Amino acid sequence: MKIMSLNAWGGVLHDKFVAFLGEADPDVLCLQEVIRTPGAERDWLVYRDGDHVLDQRANFFDEVCRALPRHAAYFCPAARGALWDDAREVASFWGLATFVRTSFTVIGQAQGFVHGDFSPHGYGDHPRPRNAHAVRLYDAALDRTVSIAHMHGLRDLRGKMDTPERLAQAQRFLALSDQVSDADDIRVLCGDFNVEPDSETLALMREQGFTELVTRHASQGTRTSLYQKPGRFADYLLVDQPEKVLDFDVVRHPEVSDHCPLIVKI
Known part of the structure; x- marks a missing residue:
């Protein structure tokens, strides 16, 4: 089984991404920063947050679905x-997406919030x-059974330091994984955690029996x-049975x- 995790950056490099x-x-495939804009009239819209302006692929989720026709999405x-179409405001959804090849059967799943709650009327303050x-x-x-969980960790404008919110986020993430997993499963945790390698988040996951692969290899x-910007670490992948990792x-x-894609074969 090949598992890939990636922060897709809203599809900024759409053509290269689909080819890859x-x-x-x-x-x-576990994707973070995925855009979905029902009824969008254009392929590209613009995200604006102060001085931060970024093109976004309006229906990136649907395009990945078409690129992976043999996956459940x-x-x-x-x-x-x-998002913005010139001066016109367009309501758009932002979040995560998971794609599973249909030769594997989904026998359990859960989604939930690790920080805050769903915001239906704007992205809100950081x-x-x-x-x-x-x-x-x-x-x-x-x-065999395999359990995979991914998240996009909260962004703090002050940086990637440990905070009570990030620790609580990690605890909620582990609880969500526990909710789906069974004792005999091979378990994988991944995503853009937005923390440093020496963070409380990764320390907690190690305490729970997970082996972190990124800092060992990259x-x-x-x-x-x-x-x-400075700070080259953001994305991580951990497994609870490292002996099952083939690559x-x-x-x-x-x-x-x-962000770089992370790919593990188990």
Whole structure:
């Protein structure tokens, strides 16, 4: 089973991303920063947050669905806020998405908020709501169950330091994974956690029996050349049975986001 986790950056590099998706061919794809805009008249809209202005692919979720026709798709919105078509405001959903190849059977799932709650009338002030999604899969070929959970950790404008909110977020994320998982499952935690390698978040996950793979394999971090700020770590992938890992990679080329895809084979 090949599992990929990536902050998709709202589909900014849409064409490169779709091409890479065909090459990578993951069995399970965990995406953060996914846009869905029902009824959008244009392929591209604009996100504005003060001085931060970014093109966004209006129906990125639906386009990934078309690129993965043999996957079941799940969209988990965290907020409904404004994107812009020139001067016209367009209501758009923003959140997570999970794609599971249909040769694997989804036998359990849960989604919930690890920080805040769903915001239906705007993205709100930072730190904004953050959610998570967990799925439990039956792998008939190997007669085993695998549980995978991913989240997009809250952004704090002060930086990626430990905060009580981030610790509470990690506790809620683990509880969501526990809700779906069984004792015999191979368990995977992944996503853009928005924390440093020495964070309380990762320490808590290690205490719960998970092995973190990124810092063991990627001293350069998980950000691409498109990310110009300091702090190169944001994305992580952890497993509770490291002996089941066949391969792990932080993909640096091609660049399909300002984050690197994380790919694990179990």
